[in-house]
Amino acid sequence: MNTRKKTEDLCRPLEIEDFTPQSAVFASPPKWHIAHTTWFFEEMILKKYVSNYKPFDDSFGYLFNSYYNSLGDRIERGHRGLITRPNIETVFEYRAYVDKAMTALLNMSESEAIKKLTILGVHHEQQHQELLLTDLKYTFSKNPINPKYVETNLVEDTYIHSGWVDVNEGIYEIGHATDNFAFDNELGRHRVFSEPFQISKSLVTNGDYIDFINDGGYENSKYWLDDGWHWLLENKIKHPLYWKQKNDQWHHYTLSGIASIKEEAILAHISFYEATAFANWSKCRLPTEFEWEIASSQLDWGRRWEWTNSAYLPYPNFKIAEGAVGEYNGKFMINQMVLRGASVATAKQHSRNTYRNFFTPNTQWQFSGIRLAK
Structure with a gap:
């Protein structure tokens, strides 16, 4: 209850x-x-x-x-x-x-x-x-008077971490393995081989992303997937969702109304297309969902849903359950990208390092962010 x-x-x-x-x-x-x-x-x-x-x-x-x-x-x-x-x-x-x-x-x-x-x-x-x-x-x-839901801005959180986590090559086990609750898309624990990689200890900040914007990130097609570039042009996307510039200063809509953007705060409401373009601009990439899970015990996660470069697909031995419950995840395993972690809006006790969230690559309205890998 x-x-x-x-x-x-x-x-x-x-x-x-x-x-x-x-x-x-x-x-x-x-x-x-x-x-x-x-x-x-x-x-x-x-x-x-x-x-x-x-x-x-x-x-x-x-x-x-x-x-x-x-x-x-x-x-x-x-x-x-x-x-x-x-x-x-x-x-x-x-x-x-x-x-x-x-x-x-x-x-x-x-x-x-x-x-x-x-x-x-x-x-x-x-x-x-x-x-x-x-x-x-x-x-x-969308309300012209920018109403407040609460007094506290949920997305003003900042990071104190810097540097990279080094992960050695090896065979790792992926997927849920305990008797605690998990959704069926987390089941089918299996082994994957990973090449050595590095993953950032921090998420991308507003200031990092402003540098991308100021360097013409939204005007240069070389950073963008072709599908993402068409999405950007068709929808006239020039900045993250909720952002607006006034008197050369960036502001954004928050659940506590319009606020000036704090450059040190963690970026939010970013699409997979934008995340990939920023990673390319940074001469990095997004981690796969397997790399994210392998490194998760060494990361401070849970403030943003983190885009991965993995398509939402079934794990080995995944079986669609009988009846209506089987429709819960099974039929969505196409045209979606996986996000890992949790966000400032996620319910308590509703996050774990095997959780597989998924949305279409143009999705911006979730509390999503970017963690880089290389």
Whole structure:
């Protein structure tokens, strides 16, 4: 219940009008996140394991399904902001209704299957807590008065590290290996051979990236992947998301409003395309996800999701689970790049060095950053 309460705590600074708008196809409204994380428990557990269970509202299975084709039809992703009804009060009643039913079920059941699905649902909700913040930030950034969500700027953190970690060539084991929870895409522990490499102890800072901009980084195609260069030109990208220049000074939108950019703070909201271009400009490269995991015990990580140069693909022996749970990761293993670590917006107890996050290479709205390798 702590995780369920945390989601509601994240909503306390919001006004009623904040719960519904959808500013982009990829950014879901807070109301939808609140309902979808509840839908998971009702759809995946209660409907299956509670005899004569009466759903809170028969239409919610359609409204708040995300991408589970095996569970029926759903509204288009870009239409989630059109769900003005049910209102937010009804959605919170839905949460309370499902929480009560889940508590009763867990108190009377010793089923291992129910326990595993409940744990999966908790981790699923933690994912959506971070998405709630990143989506809300994107929506607020489109508001001309630059509203504040909280008073504390989440991205003013700085590093005290410098230098490089040297890693010898060798055969290393990759993937989750304990009995603790992990998503299925982390399983299939296997060996990889690595050539010797170096990986930076620090993440790229705003000041580092400003040097790239000032040196014409966004005007010189030689630093960019061809796909990234077309993305840059088509979308007229000239700087990281949320950045704007005023009177020759860089500012950015934060969850605490507009702020001047601190050059010593860690860079955030960067796409894979931009990360690769910066690495090329720096005469370095991005680490692979395997290099990142090999070196992770020697790194201070967890402030930004760190882009790797690895495509999101299944590990050896990966098997798609039966039923709707199998859709959770398996069908997305194409056209995505892997990010490792965690961010300042990641829920506590939701990070581990085997965690494989993944997004399309043009993604900027997550709290993503750059760590170099060579």
